Amino acid sequence: MSKVYFVPWKQNTDMVGKFKKALKNSNILDNINKGDKVAVKVHVGEYKNTSHVHPLYIKELVSMLLEKGSEPFLTDTTSYYCGNRFTAVGMIKNAFYHGFSYANIGAPFIVLDGLGNGEGFPVKVSEPLNEIYVPELFKEIDKMIVFSHCKGHALASFGGSIKNVAMGCVTKKSKLAMHKFVxxxxxxxxxxxxxxxxxxxxxxxxxxxxxxxxxxxxxxxxxxxxxxxxxxxxxxxxxxxELEKLQHVLPIAVEGIFKILGKENVTSINWGANIVEFCDCMPFPGSRIKDNIGIYLSKDIVAIDKAFLDDAEKNTFMFDGRPDPEIQMLQGERIGIGKLEYERIVL
Ligand code: SF4
Ligand code: SF4
Known part of the structure; x- marks a missing residue:
């Protein structure tokens, strides 16, 4: 059974400090070694979005990775649609505006898909997606920590760790291919x-x-x-x-990323706060649909999303015809990227 470490949210307490302690008291960074090139997969938010993960949490994670002698860097891919994050230059500017600068965090922001037009290399995955296109930079990464904001999503119903890897770690070509399932x-x-x-x-x-x-x-x-x-x-x-079709292909894209990096080299952190209607790609992400719940840490990408969804209740995300978000997790277990069953360890 997979372990999911959980830090419950308490108002008027030092949540950043509690998160720092959780990083120390859990085993999720045990596999980080001196000299490892560690990608910290973040979403810096579309320009003016304010619901994305607060950079102070990322800073604590980076400090810990530096203490271990690894070489962390923040990363994300450019968006496939027009907007501030369509090019690498725009994305780096956005990261800077939203506080994800080297000065604030202690690690550089490196765009995964080069200047934003690279097609990447193909990786075979299960049907019906069949292949994904992965940025060349993945060939040089040793470990990845996926830091995700848990929130609603107009197409995927819910976005957590699976969604962050599936759509956030492939090039524009595969992002479009997945969206065309809808x-x-x-x-x-x-x-x-x-x-x-x-x-x-x-x-x-x-x-x-x-x-x-x-x-x-x-x-x-x-x-x-x-x-x-x-x-x-x-x-x-x-x-x-046919939104369910997208839910089914998201874990399949994760399967492809795991083929390149090795499942054991990917760790997830889910930030269950600022739980809003829409994703961080939106400048104005809508109303809060749930109070802050807590922070989750796990080496299992399916278990961590399931643990959050169990706490947030999946019906929270099933409005305006949005489908059952648990489909992502059921499909994830079916194709072997993780387990639905988990042991919760409260820190
Ligand atoms: S879904 Fe298609 S038609 Fe609608 S705004 Fe996007 S690109 Fe335009
Ligand atoms: S009612 Fe809807 S579909 Fe028709 S023009 Fe307005 S926005 Fe477009």
Whole structure:
């Protein structure tokens, strides 16, 4: 049975200090050796997002990794959709604005997928994804610590450690491939031609014709399934469908990353605080849907997400037609990336 260390959240207490103690009192950093190149996979948040993991927690982790004589660096991949994090330069600026600077943290921020256009190398994975494209830098990494913010997600329902690795450790090509598992449906009877979706789409795919939305034929292939137009439509005319398919492919992408790094070399930390409706890719991530719960540490990527979800209750994330987030974990155990059963150790 996998161990999940848990630090319960208590208001008006030094949670950063408690986290530091948990790093010392758990075994999750036992495999970090002198000279190891350790990637700390973070999400620095889209520009102006304030719900992402606070950099002070990352700083404590980095201090501990430095004490062990390893060479930690913060990292993430560029986004596949337009925005501040689309290029490496934009992403590094964003990291700096949000406090993930060398001066604050004590480790550099290195973008995983080069300047942001690298295709990466293919890795065979299970059906129906079949292959993922992984940044070249993974060939030089010894260990990875996945530091995830637990929150809602418009497509994946819930984002934790599995989601962070699946979408955050592959190149743009695979991010798009995974998003294309989700479909959109459009109910013309609900559309009043308000234009909100056309303004939202950077790729100029939706158009208004005779007071209704149409999709420009020549650009349809460029659709990134992002899903900006769905979020912009307050009339409910644009909806997502087949979201379960994305839940199924996320753990499959993790399978590919584990093939490269070795499952035993990946450790997860889940920050169960600022639990909001939308992910850190959104500048304005919506309302809080749950009070702060605590911080989780584990060497099992499935067990850690399951432990958080058990505490947060999966129904919390199943609103607006969002599917059962536990699918990610069930699929994860089925393909062998981790275990659903865990032993909780409260620190
Ligand atoms: S935002 Fe919705 S209601 Fe407005 S034009 Fe687009 S589909 Fe129609
Ligand atoms: S999902 Fe909507 S906003 Fe996103 S690229 Fe496609 S048409 Fe544009």
């Amino acid at each position: 479909n959109f449906c459009y109910d013309e009877t609900l559309c009043d031609g308000c234009d909100a979706c056309t303004e939202m789409c950077d790729r100029e795919i939706p158009k208004i014709k005779n007071g209704k939305r149409i999709l420009s034929l020549e650009k349809r292939e460029d659709c990134m399934h992002c899903p900006g137009c769905m979020e912009a439509c307050t009339k409910g005319a644009v909806k997502l469908s």
